Amino acid sequence: MKILVCLKQTFDTEEKVVIENGKIKEDGVEFVINPYDEYAVEEAIQLRDRFGGEVTVVSIGPDRAESALRTALAMGADKAVLVNDPALDGGDEVTISKVLAAVAKRTGFDIILCGNMAVDDGSAQVGARLAELLDIPQLTTIVKLEVDGGRVCAERDVEGDIEVVETHLPVLVTCQQGLNEPRYPSLPGIMKAKKKPLERLTLADLGLDPAQVAPKTAVVEQYLPPKKQAGRILQGELADQVKELVHLLRTEAKVI
Numbered sequence: 653m654k655i656l657v658c659l660k661q662t663f664d665t666e667e668k669v670v671i672e673n674g675k676i677k678e679d680g681v682e683f684v685i686n687p688y689d690e691y692a693v694e695e696a697i698q699l700r701d702r703f704g705g706e707v708t709v710v711s712i713g714p715d716r717a718e719s720a721l722r723t724a725l726a727m728g729a730d731k732a733v734l735v736n737d738p739a740l741d742g743g744d745e746v747t748i749s750k751v752l753a754a755v756a757k758r759t760g761f762d763i764i765l766c767g768n769m770a771v772d773d774g775s776a777q778v779g780a781r782l783a784e785l786l787d788i789p790q791l792t793t794i795v796k797l798e799v800d801g802g803r804v805c806a807e808r809d810v811e812g813d814i815e816v817v818e819t820h821l822p823v824l825v826t827c828q829q830g831l832n833e834p835r836y837p838s839l840p841g842i843m844k845a846k847k848k849p850l851e852r853l854t855l856a857d858l859g860l861d862p863a864q865v866a867p868k869t870a871v872v873e874q875y876l877p878p879k880k881q882a883g884r885i886l887q888g889e890l891a892d893q894v895k896e897l898v899h900l901l902r903t904e905a906k907v908i
Contacts, residue, residue: 653705653799655696656761657729658752660686660784661713661720662772671874676867685720688767690834691827695797696765697728698832702798703763706730710755712748713742716848726837732850733759739855745866749781751865754858756786763804764824768793776826783824791817795830 663669664684670677683694696707709724710733711717719733730904735751743751757766764783769776776792783790793796795814796807799821808815809828838844884900886893901908 653703653762654760655699655705655707655761656756656764657689657692657696657707657709657724658764658766658778659689659693659709659711659720659724660755660767660770660772661711661717661772662686665771669875669876674874675862676874680762683716683720685723686767686770686772688769688771688827688829690767691831692765692767692825693727694764694832694834694896695825695827697835698764699758699797699799700728700730702892708733708759710735710752710759712736713741721850723837723843725848725850726841727835729842729848731848733853734850735855735858737854739862740865742781742870743865744868744869745775745777747786747865749778751855752778752782753785753859754860755853756782758858762801762821763787764822766826768826769799779824784826786822788822788824789819790824790826791819792805792826793828794825802905804875811825830895841865872873 766779
C-alpha cells in the first residue's frame, strides 16, 4: 500500500506569538509537526505495518521544515519529500493543495492522510481541496479507520456525534483527535531517520510554474487580539443586576 502523508510545520502551541512590523516574528521560535498531522503519521505507520508498503511524508516550506519531516521519519515513515521554492512564499490553501496534488501524482498513492486542520490558521481546507484536485473520495474528521481490501470504512466526528461512512481506495482521509495516540520517536528511530531518503523538489521539478499555483487570497493585516479585560462582579438585588447587565451589554460591549 502506498501511503502519502501531508505534513505541515507549525508554531509550537506553547509559543507566544509576537508581531513585528506587521509580520509574525519567528526568531527563537520552536516549530513542531502540526498536532493533527501527527495523527496522520501514526495512522499511516499502523496501516503500513498491517498491510505492507511504504509511507511517504511530504511538506511544503523553508529549510526548517526538514526537521518536521525528520521527526516523522524517526516515528517510522519510510521517506520524505520537501517542496522548497521561493515562489511559494505567501502561498495560500489553493497554492498548497495544487503543489501537493503534483507531488501525489508524482509519487503515486493508495491513500492520502492529512491532519483535520492546521493549528496556526485553522482553515481545514487543504485536504478537501487536494481530494477535489485528484478526483478521489474524501473522508474528513475521522476518529476510526478500517481498510479491508479496496473497501474503506470510517467513523467521522460530527460535532460530538459519530457518523459511519464507507468508500473505496484510493481515498483521502483527514485525521481528527481520538483516531490514535501518536508515538514518540525512539532513539534508534532518530538515528535511522538521519539515513532515510529525503528528496527536495522545486516547482520546476513538479512541472509547475508560479502562475499555476498563484494564491487566490492575500493577508491584508496581522494583529494580536486585544488583551483580556478584568472581570466585573455586579452588586445589588438580582433584578438590579440583570438591568445593569443589559445596560452594559448594550452600551459598553455593544453586543445587543
